[in-house]
Amino acid sequence: MSAVGISKSPTGIGGFDDLTLGGVPTGRPTLVCGSAGCGKTLFASTFLIHGARQFDEPGVFVTFEERPTDIVANVASLGFELDTLIAEDKITIEHILVDPIELAEIGEYDLEGLFLRLELAIDAIGAKRVVLDTIESLFSAFNNPAILRAEIRRLFDWLKDKGMTTVITAERGDGSLTRQGLEEYVSDCVILLDHRVNSQVSTRRMRIVKYRGTAHGTNEYPFLIDEDGFSVLPVSSLALDHKVHEDIITSGVPDLDAMIATGGFYRGTSILISGVAGAGKSSLAASFANSGCAGGERVLYFSFEESSAQTVRNMRSIGINLQPWLDADRLRHIAARPTFYSLEMHLAVMLREISRFDPSLVVLDPISALLGSGDQQEVQAMLLRIVDFLKNRGATAVFTHLAHSQEGAVATDAGMSSLMDAWILMLNREVNGEFNRELYLLKARGAAHSNQVREFVMHSDGIRLLPPFLGQGRALTGSARRAEEARVRREEIIRTKEVGRLRLAANERRRVALARIEQLNAEIEASEHELHLMEDAETEYLRQSGRDLKEMEASRRA
Amino acid sequence: MQQKTKKLVLYVAGQTPKSLAAISNLRRICEEHMPGRYVIEVIDLRQNPKLAREHNIIAIPTLVRELPVPMRKIIGDLSDEEKVLVSLRLGEE
Numbered sequence: 001m002s003a004v005g006i007s008k009s010p011t012g013i014g015g016f017d018d019l020t021l022g023g024v025p026t027g028r029p030t031l032v033c034g035s036a037g038c039g040k041t042l043f044a045s046t047f048l049i050h051g052a053r054q055f056d057e058p059g060v061f062v063t064f065e066e067r068p069t070d071i072v073a074n075v076a077s078l079g080f081e082l083d084t085l086i087a088e089d090k091i092t093i094e095h096i097l098v099d100p101i102e103l104a105e106i107g108e109y110d111l112e113g114l115f116l117r118l119e120l121a122i123d124a125i126g127a128k129r130v131v132l133d134t135i136e137s138l139f140s141a142f143n144n145p146a147i148l149r150a151e152i153r154r155l156f157d158w159l160k161d162k163g164m165t166t167v168i169t170a171e172r173g174d175g176s177l178t179r180q181g182l183e184e185y186v187s188d189c190v191i192l193l194d195h196r197v198n199s200q201v202s203t204r205r206m207r208i209v210k211y212r213g214t215a216h217g218t219n220e221y222p223f224l225i226d227e228d229g230f231s232v233l234p235v236s237s238l239a240l241d242h243k244v245h246e247d248i249i250t251s252g253v254p255d256l257d258a259m260i261a262t263g264g265f266y267r268g269t270s271i272l273i274s275g276v277a278g279a280g281k282s283s284l285a286a287s288f289a290n291s292g293c294a295g296g297e298r299v300l301y302f303s304f305e306e307s308s309a310q311t312v313r314n315m316r317s318i319g320i321n322l323q324p325w326l327d328a329d330r331l332r333h334i335a336a337r338p339t340f341y342s343l344e345m346h347l348a349v350m351l352r353e354i355s356r357f358d359p360s361l362v363v364l365d366p367i368s369a370l371l372g373s374g375d376q377q378e379v380q381a382m383l384l385r386i387v388d389f390l391k392n393r394g395a396t397a398v399f400t401h402l403a404h405s406q407e408g409a410v411a412t413d414a415g416m417s418s419l420m421d422a423w424i425l426m427l428n429r430e431v432n433g434e435f436n437r438e439l440y441l442l443k444a445r446g447a448a449h450s451n452q453v454r455e456f457v458m459h460s461d462g463i464r465l466l467p468p469f470l471g472q473g474r475a476l477t478g479s480a481r482r483a484e485e486a487r488v489r490r491e492e493i494i495r496t497k498e499v500g501r502l503r504l505a506a507n508e509r510r511r512v513a514l515a516r517i518e519q520l521n522a523e524i525e526a527s528e529h530e531l532h533l534m535e536d537a538e539t540e541y542l543r544q545s546g547r548d549l550k551e552m553e554a555s556r557r558a
Numbered sequence: 559m560q561q562k563t564k565k566l567v568l569y570v571a572g573q574t575p576k577s578l579a580a581i582s583n584l585r586r587i588c589e590e591h592m593p594g595r596y597v598i599e600v601i602d603l604r605q606n607p608k609l610a611r612e613h614n615i616i617a618i619p620t621l622v623r624e625l626p627v628p629m630r631k632i633i634g635d636l637s638d639e640e641k642v643l644v645s646l647r648l649g650e651e
Contacts, residue, residue, distance in 0.1 A: 094611070096614075096616060097614050098616065103631050103632075103633060104630075104631070104632045104633070104641070104645040105632075105633050105634050106632055106633070106634040106635075106636050106637065106638050106641045106642055106645065107576075107579075107580075107583075107634035107635035107636055107637035107638060108576050108579075108634060108635045108637070109576065109617045109618060109619060109620075109633045109634045109635065110574075110576065110617065110618055111616055111617055111618070112571040112574075112603070112617075112618035113569065113571070113603060113610045113615040113616045113617055113618050113620065114616045114617075116571060116603050116604065116607040116610050117607065117610045117611050117615075117616075119607065120607045120608065120610075120611065138616075141616075142617070142633075
């Protein structure tokens with residue numbers, strides 16, 4: 001993969017050096033072509049300034065158009081202190097003024113003057129890099145193109161012999177890369193910059209047309225010119241070799257985490273939350289963000305629909321307070337209308353913000369909003385890049401996606417479901433005249449998970465997932481669930497009451513029986529007593545009558 | 559015919575055939591058309607390249623008519639005598 005035999009000079013342009021596996025070819029000319037206003041001069045000056053500042057390679061800026069003071073002023077707005085570098089003899093600006101009016105051409109000539117001046121400038125500061133901006137201006141100054149071509153070819157060869165890493169800028173021509181066909185002379189590296197307007201949104205793109213002796217991406221890559229200068233988007237990695245994480249992050253909804261065997265989602269995965277309008281996607285995404293912040297992570301929240309303040313306010317209503325995280329700069333909320341930038345710009349801005357903030361969790365809410373700014377294929381390509389980019393960084397991604405239909409909603413508009421490691425499907429279903437939110441974990445790669453549809457309930461104290469009520473042979477939600485629960489409760493009460501009544505009656509019967517036993521016992525006792533008295537009386541009678549008899553016998557004898 | 563002295567500066571770079579041709583062509587034309595009324599200075603930029611920057615010379619050879627003003631520049635080996643004369647407006651001034 002690395003270029004054997006070709007050494008490269010880094011340009012210091014973010015992304016470009018990755019794309020070309022090191023930068024522009026050292027000691028060789030590189031042609032940067034493009035139409036007016038597409039950033040050629042900026043590319044060239046960034047190359048030179050970074051070279052002088054970071055790589056200790058002094059440079060000569062040969063300008064054929066702008067005056068040196070203008071060039072210094074132009075890049076000053078990007079924070080490049082070119083005048084300081086000039087004062088330190090690290091950069092020289094050589095202004096080749098071409099004024100066709102005062103020239104007459106008689107006979108043969110060459111451009112040795114240009115060579116001499118260039119040599120002088122190069123030797124004065126020991127330059128390693130040269131920028132020619134824009135050498136085609138010479139064609140307007142001199143009438144003999146044959147001489148010019150020969151001289152330009154000689155110039156490039158000469159620069160090569162001197163080992164100068166050179167960037168040559170040129171205007172885009174009709175049907176050819178450059179107006180004067182300079183690409184014929186520069187065989188090592190040709191870069192095309194493009195500035196397109198599509199649906200009133202402008203996009204800058206870059207393509208490496210050729211790069212001899214090295215592997216390079218052949219796609220068009222969007223690039224950005226902003227307060228940080230020129231940056232090409234980090235490329236989607238060609239290989240799927242990102243680091244795999246074993247640790248788990250929580251969604252902030254304990255009930256949801258409990259649906260997965262691992263107790264949460266793997267770090268560094270991509271989680272898609274899709275659902276219809278009002279299904280609670282953003283709330284769930286905010287819950288992810290909140291729990292991430294609470295766990296000490298840095299979270300970046302891109303919103304394409306709501307402003308920061310609006311999100312904070314709305315989430316407070318379900319017990320998620322994001323404001324402290326925002327204040328502590330642990331959460332960064334970036335809101336941008338989808339139409340504000342082109343798709344590439346969005347991507348560029350997002351990737352740049354991610355690089356800057358270095359979050360471990362990124363929320364995109366919702367990705368479906370971007371579908372309006374580009375065709376499906378582009379959106380998909382862009383999401384793929386984001387997913388790859390985040391995976392390489394080991395950051396977890398949470399995407400929300402607005403589905404327009406939930407019947408058979410197992411395919412997203414952007415067709416990116418296969419890119420996702422986990423997919424939470426949120427439904428909002430009408431049953432018996434009311435809508436109830438439901439949540440289903442459609443997939444979670446690498447973890448066993450519940451197959452149940454849960455009822456998704458948002459309270460002022462947070463999000464809960466109620467287990468479905470299984471009754472009447474099906475899962476019930478919402479009012480139906482509550483009605484069913486009430487019915488069961490009522491039946492239970494009636495049953496309990498019945499049992500109580502029966503128990504009471506039995507007790508009553510027992511008490512009655514016992515009372516009767518008591519009474520009979522008393523009767524037995526009374527009868528026994530009476531019997532006893534009778535027996536006593538009988539015994540007394542018998543004894544008396546015996547005594548009487550004896551007395552009678554005695555009296556009669558007497 | 560009161561004609562002012564012309565000051566002509568010819569910039570060359572070393573002893574290249576074009577430079578040598580330009581020098582001899584210029585000398586011949588001047589001697590034929592304005593003898594005694596010209597001053598020619600030949601500057602070899604290879605000896606003194608800073609002057610190329612100072613005087614903004616790109617092409618070699620370059621002939622500069624410094625006097626009389628306005629300044630005029632001709633590039634090339636001056637092989638066409640008629641054109642040189644027209645360009646310098648030697649006949650009129």
